[in-house]
Structure formats: structure tokens, C-alpha cells
Amino acid sequence: MTTAAVEGTASPASLAEQAYLTVRDRLIMLEIRPGDPINDTALAAELGVGRTPVREALKRLEVDHLVVSYPRRGTFATIVDITELADVSEIREQLEPLAARRAAQAASPAMRARLRETAGRIEGLAEPIDQRELMRYDITVHRLIYEAAGNPHLTDALIRYDNLATRIWCLVLDKVPSVSGHIKEHAELLRAIADGDAEAAGTMALEHVTSFEKTIRTVL
Structure with a gap:
């Protein structure tokens, strides 16, 4: 069971939604561990989407306080406080x-x-x-x-x-x-x-x- 579901043929917008839901699921279940770096290139390849949908997903996840981005350091899963x-x-x-x-x-x-x-x-x-x-x-x-x-x-x-x-x-x-x-x-x-x-x-x-x-x- 997963909270992310993909239905039908994905448009660019739904690819970003797909990436968002899939990565969010992994983050909240701690399959991506707190503090782990998130490589958007590797993640895009794993999900079978381009880097742009993944980057859009990560921006939303930062608003959700599930990831944090640092200039010149990259993006990381937030620590569970x-x-x-x-x-x-x-x-x-x-x-x-x-x-x-x-x-x-x-x-x-x-x-x-x-x-x-x-x-x-x-x-x-x-x-x-x-x-x-x-x-x-x-x-x-x-x-x-x-x-x-x-x-x-x-x-x-x-x-x-x-x-x-x-x-x-x-x-x-x-x-x-x-x-x-x-x-x-x-x-x-x-x-x-x-x-x-x-x-x-x-x-x-x-x-x-x-x-x-x-x-x-x-x-x-």
C-alpha cells in the first residue's frame, strides 16, 4: 500500500504530482532517513521522470517542512524534532x-x-x-x-x-x-x-x- 498513486498517462503537471506524492510517502515513512541528502538527478532516474518534475516536487516538500535546501550544499530530508x-x-x-x-x-x-x-x-x-x-x-x-x-x-x-x-x-x-x-x-x-x-x-x-x-x- 502506498499513499502515492499514478493513473493513466502522465502530463508534465501530473509527473510533478507523481514525484511529489512518491517522495513525500518515502519521507514520512522514513524510508528516506532524516538528514539524508536527496540527489535530484538520481531520484529522477529512479522515478523515470525528468529533473524538472523532481525539482518542483522538492520545492513543495520544502514548504511542507519535509526537506530543507542549503545553497551550495544541496537538499536534505529534515530532521524529526x-x-x-x-x-x-x-x-x-x-x-x-x-x-x-x-x-x-x-x-x-x-x-x-x-x-x-x-x-x-x-x-x-x-x-x-x-x-x-x-x-x-x-x-x-x-x-x-x-x-x-x-x-x-x-x-x-x-x-x-x-x-x-x-x-x-x-x-x-x-x-x-x-x-x-x-x-x-x-x-x-x-x-x-x-x-x-x-x-x-x-x-x-x-x-x-x-x-x-x-x-x-x-x-x-
Whole structure:
């Protein structure tokens, strides 16, 4: 599973989008390690695109605080700063419940069916499951809720902070006994949204974010 998907024949614009999504996925999952140099020529060859789409992608990723560029030194994956946990969590505690409530109120019938289908897949996950694969489910669920909320500005903000939170998760993933319970909490949340229960959805989304912060602090 990956958060980057390529559909159909790519135009120059979509090549840049493809590069952005693919590299973003690797950065937030720490497949590109914090502090690692990013060679745009090598990356372009690996992705099968030109250097221009990769450079455009890296500019967007710098805005997302996932890479940093230095004159005459190059571009590097940003360091994961654990001290940002409280600040990131503070924002997510406000925005994640908002998105969940809005999704419960605004989701289309087709989207509600997708939410239920995803909940069913999560409930059907059989142990043992690779920890990083579980984190990809976490990303997928959050993106689906943001899409269901139907507010692109809210989505942009939430994706940025969810990416930062996921990098923190992945940094300590080997120290956490299992994230299976954390991920499977999503099934109940998705069903509440699909059922249109905005109050329950907002409450569960808040509990999910606060549980994330407590788990991280426990292993630090």
C-alpha cells in the first residue's frame, strides 16, 4: 500500500504530482532517513521522470517542512524534532475532530460506502502485521476522512500536520510494542462517520490524537 498513486498517462503537471506524492510517502515513512541528502538527478532516474518534475516536487516538500535546501550544499530530508510533538498535537486536537464531524455531516452516499468498506478491511486485518504497513493504513484512513470532509483548505492543513505526526510515530515505531490497537480504533471512527454521528466521530477523533501523543511520550 502506498499513499502515492499514478493513473493513466502522465502530463508534465501530473509527473510533478507523481514525484511529489512518491517522495513525500518515502519521507514520512522514513524510508528516506532524516538528514539524508536527496540527489535530484538520481531520484529522477529512479522515478523515470525528468529533473524538472523532481525539482518542483522538492520545492513543495520544502514548504511542507519535509526537506530543507542549503545553497551550495544541496537538499536534505529534515530532521524529526520530537520537541515539536506538543505543538503538532495541539493543532491536530482542534482540526482532526473538526474534520471528523464535518465528514459525518457532509459525506456523500458513495463516500459513506467507502468508509464502511475501509472499516471492514481494518477489522479483518490478521495478526501479525508489519508495523510500517499498519502505519500506511493510518495514513490512508486519515486521508479518507479529510476527503470526506470536503474542505480542501482543511485537508491541506491536516495532511501537513498528519505527515509530521507520522514521521514522529515512525521514529519510535520499533520501541512501541504494537500499533495494531491504535490502527484498529479507526474502524469504529469510520463507522461513526459513515452513520452520520458527528458528535461521536468528533469525540473519537480527539481521543485518537491524544492517545497518539500519550503513546509517544510513554516510549520516549
